[in-house]
Amino acid sequence: MIQTEVKSIEDALNEAILLAKNKQTPQLLSTTDTIDAINPIVFFNQAKQIKGERVFWTSSFEHFYLVGAGEARALTSASHRFEETEKQWKEMLSDAIIFNPYRVAGTGPIAVGGFSFDPQKENTGLWKHFEESRFRIPAYLLTIEKGICYLTINVIVCPEDHPTQLFYTIKKNKQLLLGNHDILPEGPKIEKKKEIKPSEWKEIVTKATNEIKKGHADKIVLAREMQVTFDRPADISAILDKLIQTQTNSFIFAFENKNDCFLGATPERLVRVYDQQLFSTCLAGTAPRGETIEEDQQIGLELLRDVKNREEHDYVVQMIREAISACCEQIEVPKNPVLYPLKNLQHLYTPVKASLKNEYSIIDVVKQLHPTPALGGLPREKSLEFIRENEILDRGWYGAPIGWFDAQKNGEFAVAIRSALLQGGKASLFAGCGVVKNSEPEAEYQETNIKFTPMLSVLGG
Numbered sequence: 001m002i003q004t005e006v007k008s009i010e011d012a013l014n015e016a017i018l019l020a021k022n023k024q025t026p027q028l029l030s031t032t033d034t035i036d037a038i039n040p041i042v043f044f045n046q047a048k049q050i051k052g053e054r055v056f057w058t059s060s061f062e063h064f065y066l067v068g069a070g071e072a073r074a075l076t077s078a079s080h081r082f083e084e085t086e087k088q089w090k091e092m093l094s095d096a097i098i099f100n101p102y103r104v105a106g107t108g109p110i111a112v113g114g115f116s117f118d119p120q121k122e123n124t125g126l127w128k129h130f131e132e133s134r135f136r137i138p139a140y141l142l143t144i145e146k147g148i149c150y151l152t153i154n155v156i157v158c159p160e161d162h163p164t165q166l167f168y169t170i171k172k173n174k175q176l177l178l179g180n181h182d183i184l185p186e187g188p189k190i191e192k193k194k195e196i197k198p199s200e201w202k203e204i205v206t207k208a209t210n211e212i213k214k215g216h217a218d219k220i221v222l223a224r225e226m227q228v229t230f231d232r233p234a235d236i237s238a239i240l241d242k243l244i245q246t247q248t249n250s251f252i253f254a255f256e257n258k259n260d261c262f263l264g265a266t267p268e269r270l271v272r273v274y275d276q277q278l279f280s281t282c283l284a285g286t287a288p289r290g291e292t293i294e295e296d297q298q299i300g301l302e303l304l305r306d307v308k309n310r311e312e313h314d315y316v317v318q319m320i321r322e323a324i325s326a327c328c329e330q331i332e333v334p335k336n337p338v339l340y341p342l343k344n345l346q347h348l349y350t351p352v353k354a355s356l357k358n359e360y361s362i363i364d365v366v367k368q369l370h371p372t373p374a375l376g377g378l379p380r381e382k383s384l385e386f387i388r389e390n391e392i393l394d395r396g397w398y399g400a401p402i403g404w405f406d407a408q409k410n411g412e413f414a415v416a417i418r419s420a421l422l423q424g425g426k427a428s429l430f431a432g433c434g435v436v437k438n439s440e441p442e443a444e445y446q447e448t449n450i451k452f453t454p455m456l457s458v459l460g461g
């Protein structure tokens with residue numbers, strides 16, 4: 001990788017084309033600069049005008065945003081997806097020409113994307129535009145960090161490319177993205193809602209508790225689907241805008257592929273690595289919010305003391321601690337969980353801190369962690385087998401790692417829950433819950449109902 005001081009885009013293009021000619025192979029050119037303040041949703045909306053393929057990511061509680069337009073390159077793989085992703089990424093970077101004087105996390109070449117929950121589960125076709133893993137190096141990337149806006153342009157330059165032609169395409173697209181700001185389109189309204197086989201789902205919960213009582217597993221997470229249709233094709237910018245306004249303490253994401261878009265507002269961090277400092281989250285155990293402050297505190301106290309919810313939670317803590325022990329040092333895990341309040345519900349939460357050993361990357365950690373017992377169960381293989389055989393749902397990217405990483409070994413992944421797959425005028429919503437030995441099917445059903453509400457409300461339901 002060549003790291004150089006900033007140059008004009010014309011000079012950078014000339015240099016990259018020369019290198020591509022010498023090596024007789026395409027090269028990644030990446031240049032980063034600061035730009036005037038721009039609203040990330042407006043940028044996302046403008047990006048519609050240059051060939052789709054948008055991505056959106058924010059940990060809005062930290063005012064950190066990544067918005068991608070277009071795809072300079074994709075990293076995809078059907079098997080060994082964690083290793084393949086890393087391999088393709090390193091190969092691409094080894095010859096890349098990078099002009100980025102800022103060294104701010106999430107600027108320069110980055111890969112944004114995700115994985116499917118379980119490549120061994122039979123596909124239904126619902127997720128036909130989403131591979132088992134797909135990471136995108138955005139052609140145009142807006143990064144907002146500490147109030148400063150950065151624009152990174154990533155382009156794959158081929159030996160036969162002409163610098164002037166590339167220059168004018170970039171210039172035109174930059175104008176489109178940063179130029180005249182339209183008013184945001186309106187959000188959709190839900191016309192029809194359909195829960196997929198709710199009574200069968202409760203029977204599967206009973207079957208899972210029976211398996212657990214027989215000692216075949218400790219915890220199995222079961223999810224279900226709700227399908228909705230809209231009065232018009234849903235506009236993603238409008239939905240993201242509403243998620244940002246309503247869902248605090250969450251990661252808000254969108255990944256657009258062809259005409260489909262997977263999006264959501266998840267409270268669950270899988271892992272964050274900045275400068276080899278690692279943070280992970282154990283999030284499991286759920287209760288509603290109260291109507292008054294007193295009622296809310298009372299529900300929270302009961303959740304903290306509730307044996308069934310503590311059991312759901314403790315399996316996650318136990319597993320995450322073990323999963324990171326090989327690649328981390330100085331692991332810190334508090335003894336007891338605290339409450340994690342969201343708009344519509346509250347969870348038990350245990351933060352995990354550690355130092356990632358130098359020879360490991362964030363992808364190594366994602367591979368170790370996925371799926372945690374917050375989305376799979378315990379033991380991992382037993383619970384996955386049960387889900388594979390019994391759950392009436394094609395999870396696709398739901399419940400799986402979604403996030404980004406950069407060329408400076410920073411990155412963050414969340415668990416893609418509280419999410420929906422938008423397909424023009426319709427959407428599939430997903431919600432699951434942790435089943436343990438004394439789970440009640442009706443109570444678990446109600447718990448999944450509250451987990452649908454964040455998405456339902458922003459979709460106009």
Ligand SMILES: C=C(O[C@@H]1C=C(C(=O)O)C=C[C@H]1O)C(=O)O
Pocket residue numbers: 221223268283284285286312347374375417418430431432433434435451
């Ligand atoms: C599976 C989901 O959420 C998970 C299950 C939880 C639970 O059962 O208490 C809580 C948080 C998440 O770990 C979901 O929202 O779809």
Ligand SMILES: [Mg+2]
Pocket residue numbers: 284285286312433434447
């Ligand atoms: Mg639960």
